[in-house]
Amino acid sequence: MNKVNEDLLRERSKCTFNIEELTHFLDGGIEVTLERKRREQAVLSKREELFCGVPDEYLSHKEKYENSIRKGTILFKILRQIYNMENSNLSDYRNVLNGVLGASISQDGSPFGLHYIMFMPVLISQADEEQKKKWVDRALNCQIIGTYAQTELGHGTFIRGLETTATYDLETQEFILHSPTLTSYKWWPGGLGQTANYCIVVAQLYTKGKCRGIHPFIVQVRDEETHEPLPGIKVGEIGTKMGLNSVNNGYLGFDHVRIPRTNMLMKHAKVLEDGTYIKSKNNKLIYGTMVFVRVIIVFDSVNYLSKAVTIATRFSAVRRQSQLKEGEPELQILDYVTQQEMIFTAIAGCFAMKFNARRLWDTFNGINTQLHEGNFERLGELHALACCLKAVSTADAARFTERCRLACGGHGYMHSSNLPLTYALTTASCTYEGDNTVLLLQTARFLLKVWREIDTVPVTPTIAYLKTVSSPGFQDKWENSIKGIVRGFQIVSMKKISSCVEIMTNKIMSGMSQEDAWNTTSIQLVSAAESHCRAIVLSTFHEDLSKMSSTVSAPLAEVLQQLLELYTVYWALEKYGDLLLYTSISKTDIEYLRRWLVTLLGKIRPNAVGLVDGFDIIDEMLDSTLGAYDGRVYERLMAQAQKSPLNADTVNKSFHKYLKPFMKGKL
Numbered sequence: 001m002n003k004v005n006e007d008l009l010r011e012r013s014k015c016t017f018n019i020e021e022l023t024h025f026l027d028g029g030i031e032v033t034l035e036r037k038r039r040e041q042a043v044l045s046k047r048e049e050l051f052c053g054v055p056d057e058y059l060s061h062k063e064k065y066e067n068s069i070r071k072g073t074i075l076f077k078i079l080r081q082i083y084n085m086e087n088s089n090l091s092d093y094r095n096v097l098n099g100v101l102g103a104s105i106s107q108d109g110s111p112f113g114l115h116y117i118m119f120m121p122v123l124i125s126q127a128d129e130e131q132k133k134k135w136v137d138r139a140l141n142c143q144i145i146g147t148y149a150q151t152e153l154g155h156g157t158f159i160r161g162l163e164t165t166a167t168y169d170l171e172t173q174e175f176i177l178h179s180p181t182l183t184s185y186k187w188w189p190g191g192l193g194q195t196a197n198y199c200i201v202v203a204q205l206y207t208k209g210k211c212r213g214i215h216p217f218i219v220q221v222r223d224e225e226t227h228e229p230l231p232g233i234k235v236g237e238i239g240t241k242m243g244l245n246s247v248n249n250g251y252l253g254f255d256h257v258r259i260p261r262t263n264m265l266m267k268h269a270k271v272l273e274d275g276t277y278i279k280s281k282n283n284k285l286i287y288g289t290m291v292f293v294r295v296i297i298v299f300d301s302v303n304y305l306s307k308a309v310t311i312a313t314r315f316s317a318v319r320r321q322s323q324l325k326e327g328e329p330e331l332q333i334l335d336y337v338t339q340q341e342m343i344f345t346a347i348a349g350c351f352a353m354k355f356n357a358r359r360l361w362d363t364f365n366g367i368n369t370q371l372h373e374g375n376f377e378r379l380g381e382l383h384a385l386a387c388c389l390k391a392v393s394t395a396d397a398a399r400f401t402e403r404c405r406l407a408c409g410g411h412g413y414m415h416s417s418n419l420p421l422t423y424a425l426t427t428a429s430c431t432y433e434g435d436n437t438v439l440l441l442q443t444a445r446f447l448l449k450v451w452r453e454i455d456t457v458p459v460t461p462t463i464a465y466l467k468t469v470s471s472p473g474f475q476d477k478w479e480n481s482i483k484g485i486v487r488g489f490q491i492v493s494m495k496k497i498s499s500c501v502e503i504m505t506n507k508i509m510s511g512m513s514q515e516d517a518w519n520t521t522s523i524q525l526v527s528a529a530e531s532h533c534r535a536i537v538l539s540t541f542h543e544d545l546s547k548m549s550s551t552v553s554a555p556l557a558e559v560l561q562q563l564l565e566l567y568t569v570y571w572a573l574e575k576y577g578d579l580l581l582y583t584s585i586s587k588t589d590i591e592y593l594r595r596w597l598v599t600l601l602g603k604i605r606p607n608a609v610g611l612v613d614g615f616d617i618i619d620e621m622l623d624s625t626l627g628a629y630d631g632r633v634y635e636r637l638m639a640q641a642q643k644s645p646l647n648a649d650t651v652n653k654s655f656h657k658y659l660k661p662f663m664k665g666k667l
């Protein structure tokens with residue numbers, strides 16, 4: 001190993017808790033850590049093949065794609081050897097996904113991502129048993145590579161408005177897939193451009209002359225041997241993007257393409273041979289994979305932010321800039337309190353979201369079991385919860401990643417810091433799998449319904465607090481404690497929801513349509529849904545940490561408690577306007593919270609590097625000149641600069657061709 005930077009060595013020696021213990025805690029147990037490390041070692045055994053050549057940012061679009069396919073096939077091979085999935089259900093499948101995401105060294109996404117993230121989960125959850133037998137093993141072994149083609153040029157959010165049609169032909173017992181307009185072309189699916197040979201296509205089903213709404217179909221788009229597009233298929237790549245340029249997002253059109261009847265995924269709704277349509281027990285079950293993926297995205301947000309904050313923390317420990325006091329050495333920038341606020345709140349955010357992702361996962365599994373038993377009572381609640389947590393976790397990951405980038409000054413702007421790319425990935429997640437605003441509006445829709453029925457219908461766990469804080473005997477007395485702040489957020493949420501209901505009711509009473517009342521109240525609705533989510537995130541972090549703190553050593557419990565306090569106080573200060581409007585908090589309380597925040601930053605300071613070391617992200621995955629474990633920031637920046645193709649020649653040919661004639665006045 002390289003000699004480690006002196007400042008980082010000193011930081012590590014100050015850490016008050018056992019870093020390995022934290023790693024096991026975050027992974028969910030020592031066995032999970034060992035399994036993760038085994039996976040990482042399998043990947044690292046191919047180090048030479050995976051991490052060779054010119055950095056990706058210097059490659060052309062085409063070269064980048066080809067390189068990501070080369071790397072992807074190496075990773076796929078490893079994954080194939082590691083995983084042997086015997087039970088095809090989503091709970092087990094998350095372990096596979098963990099492996100895929102965890103092993104992902106593909107910094108700018110991968111053309112194989114959608115195969116794992118959506119194609120496989122759709123097959124597992126929407127195919128009937130016969131179809132699973134036919135497709136799941138082939139997909140898992142990558143004999144076929146798939147993607148999820150739902151979004152079209154004209155529609156992404158409003159999926160009931162999709163235009164691709166799948167019309168049942170009774171004569172041949174086939175579906176005819178067709179793209180009637182330009183706007184009906186599929187647009188965005190990852191890996192669709194040049195990689196996938198199969199797709200899940202979401203299309204409007206027509207049987208017996210009637211439209212039955214959107215349904216999923218498995219469609220072969222390329223020949224399994226030659227990889228040429230099949231007749232009637234128009235497929236290609238959509239072009240460069242802000243990030244995720246290795247993902248090979250594609251477009252797809254159909255000219256009366258025929259597929260067998262049995263290629264409609266028939267776990268929920270069915271079309272019989274004679275064209276009879278059998279409805280699903282619940283027409284939202286077809287949206288189930290989107291819910292699953294939103295849950296996974298919450299975990300993924302934590303992964304991205306953990307990377308960003310590891311880079312920013314280690315860099316800030318190594319970087320020295322300015323003197324606080326005349327004549328004293330320049331300070332590590334991690335000692336500036338403004339820097340601490342930017343970085344430590346992001347560290348705390350990783351913990352808060354990790355606890356919430358785990359709770360959401362448990363809720364997802366619990367409700368999914370009920371769904372399998374035909375009980376759909378809590379489907380709406382799960383949808384609302386997944387929507388708001390996906391929205392808030394991705395928005396926070398993007399925002400805090402950008403703060404981490406800014407916290408690294410000019411060097412954070414370098415591609416080689418890996419912060420620009422990490423930001424591009426987090427901001428993409430604010431759009432994919434449902435635009436965040438749209439998802440918050442879905443949560444608001446659920447909350448308004450709940451609020452209208454609060455006195456008559458039993459409340460479920462995630463909304464029980466609404467009843468508590470609105471009950472007649474409830475005392476709204478501000479308390480400067482974690483419990484007090486969580487309560488405060490619950491009151492804010494309840495009052496915003498009740499206010500939205502009141503505003504909308506008044507509008508409707510004065511003659512406005514329900515739809516216009518909704519649209520003209522939507523700013524408040526989004527804000528109410530966000531507040532609800534913040535209340536959940538804070539209370540889950542608080543409750544689950546309280547339950548777990550007796551399972552860890554006292555020094556670790558102490559620092560986890562500091563992170564909980566920091567996260568809670570930070571968000572109270574971020575939202576103090578709401579608290580002033582809706583709770584009994586005073587100006588003096590806010591001043592108290594400000595002092596509390598600074599005290600917490602000081603307490604966390606000695607453990608900052610230890611905390612991010614505890615995330616245990618190997619250098620190969622971090623891929624950052626600023627964030628490597630050894631902290632040799634300046635050597636790495638210089639070494640990486642030497643890889644710029646422009647440095648291959650001492651004089652670039654453009655000097656003789658343009659610059660010199662121009663400077664001599666001859667051009």
Ligand SMILES: CCCCCCCCCC/C=C\CCCCCCCC(=O)SCCNC(=O)CCNC(=O)[C@H](O)C(C)(C)COP(=O)(O)OP(=O)(O)OC[C@H]1O[C@@H](n2cnc3c(N)ncnc32)[C@H](O)[C@@H]1OP(=O)(O)O
Binds near residue numbers: 079101
């Ligand atoms: C070697 C291996 C290497 C591997 C490397 C891996 C590298 C990984 C790196 C990661 C890199 C990249 C990752 C990229 C991942 C990208 C994945 C992204 C994929 C996609 O984006 S797929 C497309 C997703 N699309 C969407 O999410 C669309 C959003 N729209 C909707 O969800 C819905 O249409 C809607 C907005 C919810 C509205 O639907 P609809 O109009 O039908 O509904 P209404 O508003 O009318 O409401 C009706 C009613 O139904 C309720 N409801 C709506 N949705 C659901 C649901 N899902 N579940 C339950 N109930 C639902 C709604 O609440 C209403 O109820 P009510 O009537 O009020 O009772």
Ligand SMILES: Cc1cc2nc3c(=O)[nH]c(=O)nc-3n(C[C@H](O)[C@H](O)[C@H](O)COP(=O)(O)OP(=O)(O)OC[C@H]3O[C@@H](n4cnc5c(N)ncnc54)[C@H](O)[C@@H]3O)c2cc1C
Binds near residue numbers: 147150189433
């Ligand atoms: C990197 C990336 C990867 C993707 N991968 C895939 C994939 O593999 N497969 C796939 O099928 N799709 C994929 N998508 C598409 C993605 O799911 C959609 O882009 C997303 O769901 C948003 O839909 P849209 O683009 O139609 O946005 P729009 O709905 O057009 O949103 C534009 C604006 O309109 C607003 N808006 C829209 N409807 C409403 C409303 N009802 N109320 C209030 N405001 C509204 C939104 O809030 C937003 O501000 C991907 C997208 C990206 C960026």
